[in-house]
Amino acid sequence: MSKNFLKPADATAIVKKSIKKRRAKDSRLKLYGRFAIGLATCFLLFLFYTIFEKGTPGFFQYYVTLDVNFDKERIDPKGDLSDNSLFSGDASKIVNEALFILIEPKGRKEKKEAKKIISSGKDVRIAKMVKQNPNLFGTITKVKFALDDDIDSFLRGYIKRETPENERRVNDNVIKFIDKLNAEGRISYDFSDYILSGSASGNPEMAGIKGAFVGSILTLFVCLLIAFPLGVATAIYLEEIAQKNKITEFIEVNINNLAAVPSVVFGIMGLAIFIGIFGMPRSIPLVGGMVLALMTLPTIIISSRAAIRAVPPSVRDAALGIGASKLQTIFHHVIPLAMPGMLTGTIIGMAQALGETAPLLMIGMVAFIVDVPNSVVDPGTVLPVQIFMWADFAERMFVQKTSAAIMVLLTFLISMNAFAIYLRKKLERRW
Amino acid sequence: MFNLYLLLGIILVSLLFYFFGVNKAKKLNLQNNKLHSLKHYYGFFALLYSLLPSLGVYFIVTIGDDILFANMIKSYIPTDIINSKDFNFTIALAQINNSVDGLIFGTPPAWVTNAANIWKSWIIKSHIITSILCIVTSLISGYLGHSKINHNFRSRNAVEKIVISLLAISSIIAILTTVGIIFSVAFESIRFFALIPIDEFLFGTVWNPQFEGAERAGSGQEGLSQYGSLPLFAGTFLISFIALCVSVPIGLYSAVYLSEYASKKERAFFKPLLEILAGVPTVVYGFFAALTVAPFLRNSGSLIGLDIASESAMAAGLVMGVMIIPFISSLSDDVINAVPQSLRDAGYGLGSTKSETILQIVIPAALPGVVASIILAVSRAIGETMIVVMAAGLAANLTGNPLEAVTTVTAQIVTILVGDQEFESAKTLSAFALALTLIIITLGLNFFALNVVKKYREQYE
Numbered sequence: 001m002s003k004n005f006l007k008p009a010d011a012t013a014i015v016k017k018s019i020k021k022r023r024a025k026d027s028r029l030k031l032y033g034r035f036a037i038g039l040a041t042c043f044l045l046f047l048f049y050t051i052f053e054k055g056t057p058g059f060f061q062y063y064v065t066l067d068v069n070f071d072k073e074r075i076d077p078k079g080d081l082s083d084n085s086l087f088s089g090d091a092s093k094i095v096n097e098a099l100f101i102l103i104e105p106k107g108r109k110e111k112k113e114a115k116k117i118i119s120s121g122k123d124v125r126i127a128k129m130v131k132q133n134p135n136l137f138g139t140i141t142k143v144k145f146a147l148d149d150d151i152d153s154f155l156r157g158y159i160k161r162e163t164p165e166n167e168r169r170v171n172d173n174v175i176k177f178i179d180k181l182n183a184e185g186r187i188s189y190d191f192s193d194y195i196l197s198g199s200a201s202g203n204p205e206m207a208g209i210k211g212a213f214v215g216s217i218l219t220l221f222v223c224l225l226i227a228f229p230l231g232v233a234t235a236i237y238l239e240e241i242a243q244k245n246k247i248t249e250f251i252e253v254n255i256n257n258l259a260a261v262p263s264v265v266f267g268i269m270g271l272a273i274f275i276g277i278f279g280m281p282r283s284i285p286l287v288g289g290m291v292l293a294l295m296t297l298p299t300i301i302i303s304s305r306a307a308i309r310a311v312p313p314s315v316r317d318a319a320l321g322i323g324a325s326k327l328q329t330i331f332h333h334v335i336p337l338a339m340p341g342m343l344t345g346t347i348i349g350m351a352q353a354l355g356e357t358a359p360l361l362m363i364g365m366v367a368f369i370v371d372v373p374n375s376v377v378d379p380g381t382v383l384p385v386q387i388f389m390w391a392d393f394a395e396r397m398f399v400q401k402t403s404a405a406i407m408v409l410l411t412f413l414i415s416m417n418a419f420a421i422y423l424r425k426k427l428e429r430r431w
Numbered sequence: 432m433f434n435l436y437l438l439l440g441i442i443l444v445s446l447l448f449y450f451f452g453v454n455k456a457k458k459l460n461l462q463n464n465k466l467h468s469l470k471h472y473y474g475f476f477a478l479l480y481s482l483l484p485s486l487g488v489y490f491i492v493t494i495g496d497d498i499l500f501a502n503m504i505k506s507y508i509p510t511d512i513i514n515s516k517d518f519n520f521t522i523a524l525a526q527i528n529n530s531v532d533g534l535i536f537g538t539p540p541a542w543v544t545n546a547a548n549i550w551k552s553w554i555i556k557s558h559i560i561t562s563i564l565c566i567v568t569s570l571i572s573g574y575l576g577h578s579k580i581n582h583n584f585r586s587r588n589a590v591e592k593i594v595i596s597l598l599a600i601s602s603i604i605a606i607l608t609t610v611g612i613i614f615s616v617a618f619e620s621i622r623f624f625a626l627i628p629i630d631e632f633l634f635g636t637v638w639n640p641q642f643e644g645a646e647r648a649g650s651g652q653e654g655l656s657q658y659g660s661l662p663l664f665a666g667t668f669l670i671s672f673i674a675l676c677v678s679v680p681i682g683l684y685s686a687v688y689l690s691e692y693a694s695k696k697e698r699a700f701f702k703p704l705l706e707i708l709a710g711v712p713t714v715v716y717g718f719f720a721a722l723t724v725a726p727f728l729r730n731s732g733s734l735i736g737l738d739i740a741s742e743s744a745m746a747a748g749l750v751m752g753v754m755i756i757p758f759i760s761s762l763s764d765d766v767i768n769a770v771p772q773s774l775r776d777a778g779y780g781l782g783s784t785k786s787e788t789i790l791q792i793v794i795p796a797a798l799p800g801v802v803a804s805i806i807l808a809v810s811r812a813i814g815e816t817m818i819v820v821m822a823a824g825l826a827a828n829l830t831g832n833p834l835e836a837v838t839t840v841t842a843q844i845v846t847i848l849v850g851d852q853e854f855e856s857a858k859t860l861s862a863f864a865l866a867l868t869l870i871i872i873t874l875g876l877n878f879f880a881l882n883v884v885k886k887y888r889e890q891y892e
Binding site: 028297351356391413 | 611612712714790863881
């Protein structure tokens with residue numbers, strides 16, 4: 001025996017000496033793993049907490065309640081309740097008068113300052129109210145008006161009383177008025193009328209997500225209409241019909257490459273081809289949906305193929321055995337069985353499309369559009385782009401509205417993903 | 432634009448032919464009981480025969496008419512304007528189109544209004560012609576299909592042939608998209624490289640694009656435009672590097688824990704939880720980076736006397752790192768899970784502890800997959816747009832300091848192409864050249880990752 005070999009007793013001694021260290025190493029690795037997961041979870045929680053904390057106030061805003069004298073002659077001078085007549089009327093003045101009764105401003109300067117307390121959408125609100133209910137004419141009714149965003153920020157405490165007057169966006173006179181209104185219990189903090197039903201606006205207190213939301217739905221609708229049939233058809237062709245040859249291999253390489261192309265590049269393609277060559281207009285949900293459809297196509301194809309592959313060959317053999325044709329086998333047996341998997345993939349693809357921003361910026365969905373789009377060829381914007389635009393604005397209130405819009409977006413994304421998971425759990429069969 | 436009613440009309444006509452087809456089949460069936468296929472196949476045959484040609488006509492005409500009009504309108508632009516030296520057809524076309532859409536700014540020249548009116552009359556004519564053409568096509572081809580039906584006709588085979596070719600055509604869309612991407616980027620890039628030499632673009636160290644309009648206005652900026660993309664790529668890689676510093680350790684340790692230590696329940700809970708990180712829209716991360724992380728970094732930096740830019744590479748990189756954690760953790764987790772149990776058992780059998788087995792046996796066996804997942808994460812980070820647009824800023828600094836503001840390729844593409852662009856200017860074209868390089872890099876990384884897996888994958892069993 002050479003002395004290079006250890007005696008069993010010595011070996012045991014060495015192992016015993018080092019075992020503690022080795023076990024410590026083992027538990028350290030486990031700890032690192034736990035720590036890593038904990039860190040990632042913390043990031044996630046912190047992200048959601050920040051958005052939630054900033055976003056919840058975005059759903060609320062400050063209002064002032066005024067006794068408005070619905071004088072028919074002045075609000076609706078032509079007496080036909082048409083837009084033209086209502087906007088040529090004196091609605092703003094009447095609201096201002098109602099405000100002046102409460103706070104009694106003295107002189108032109110104070111009156112001018114007092115007028116700015118209420119958001120500029122007051123005449124639109126009066127017009128809307130009398131249109132819905134013409135019986136209001138001749139009455140004196142309590143109406144709630146949104147406050148201007150600076151006043152709102154002041155009431156929330158972002159603009160501090162202690163700041164010297166020339167550095168603050170709300171001056172001493174206005175603060176005096178606000179205190180007066182507050183003392184009379186006229187100011188309330190309520191769920192915002194504008195955040196869900198308003199559209200893009202330069203006035204943060206009147207900005208809302210309705211236009212962007214409708215735009216998102218329209219875009220997603222176009223995207224689904226194009227991507228789902230194309231994706232499923234491609235998956236069926238590649239999995240069930242095509243022979244393995246150079247052409248199908250080339251198609252597969254292309255699909256994999258498309259999955260890796262950065263999303264902004266799809267936007268450039270949309271800009272160059274759909275808008276440049278085909279001459280489609282900018283900013284419309286139709287083009288947005290087409291671009292997103294091409295972007296989500298790889299996701300849908302890949303998951304649909306996996307779903308088709310999971311259907312056992314015995315199902316096909318049985319169908320073919322009793323005389324079904326190849327296509328009958330596919331359409332009557334394979335597709336219905338693969339459908340849950342295909343739908344799951346499609347929903348995940350749609351969720352991806354719903355959150356996508358960069359390609360839509362390229363095709364001009366970033367334009368400032370006040371009207372809610374009525375069809376897929378009306379100019380519009382989408383939620384993520386709206387978030388991007390709002391994030392750029394300086395007003396404090398937009399930060400909260402942005403977070404509120406993010407909360408709406410995340411709610412939709414999470415429910416779509418949850419639905420996908422539910423669908424998979426509920427309908428998927430294991431063979 | 433698209434005529435929805437016409438589309439519905441075409442579909443309606445084809446549905447009519449479906450019923451005609453079924454009826455004819457029924458009659459034939461009554462005459463001599465021996466039809467080859469089921470009745471509805473005859474209906475489908477007539478439907479497809481009517482629908483497909485007219486749809487083809489519909490799409491060709493709706494897409495083609497603008498291109499045709501653009502060529503036809505040339506003869507309505509006065510020759511003296513065409514011959515003037517600063518004439519640009521694209522701009523003239525845009526003027527006319529704006530006028531057609533009712534977007535009239537100031538008083539356009541008389542020839543623009545004139546051409547716009549002619550264009551409008553063409554639109555009306557083309558609507559009428561398209562409608563007639565589509566409906567007539569659908570009627571004629573539907574009738575042809577209908578008349579093909581007789582008792583010797585094997586309609587199921589015919590329908591299946593058509594359906595299979597439709598499926599094949601839709602699979603070609605993937606190729607068409609790739610071709611579209613390459614063409615849309617390549618053409619403009621070639622034009623860009625005709626203006627700016629390619630070596631100046633690739634190796635220049637100053638990125639300072641100016642609109643030619645500003646140059647022409649004589650603001651003293653003539654010839655100041657510089658298109659050296661090095662600072663952009665440096666910024667891109669700096670941010671990606673910071674992102675990887677965050678995501679690689681967290682992602683890998685998570686993957687190891689999830690696949691080797693975690694119980695089934697823990698795994699089922701934490702894996703989807705980490706994947707949520709990848710599902711959060713990037714614009715949300717951008718907002719988070721710009722409004723929470725960047726001010727936090729700036730404040731904590733000023734506490735210890737560091738001057739951190741309010742739009743720093745650090746903020747964008749950190750947040751991007753969080754975003755790509757799941758790309759690494761999920762993929763690596765799958766790969767580690769795929770390592771056969773026998774390898775682990777062999778390790779335990781030799782007396783190694785769990786961590787020794789993982790670090791010396793499992794990870795080396797899974798290494799190609801792990802490397803591939805990291806490369807894919809890199810390609811993701813390079814192509815990421817919204818976080819950098821919102822948090823990293825637009826200052827093209829050539830710096831390795833993560834506390835300064837940098838810009839990236841994607842951020843520049845977005846700023847150049849969003850909003851109004853000047854036609855044919857080197858600045859607009861430069862975005863396409865940037866996109867081309869971006870595509871080459873990401874596809875190259877992707878290809879590399881796939882090859883790493885293919886080449887070094889151990890075949891077990």
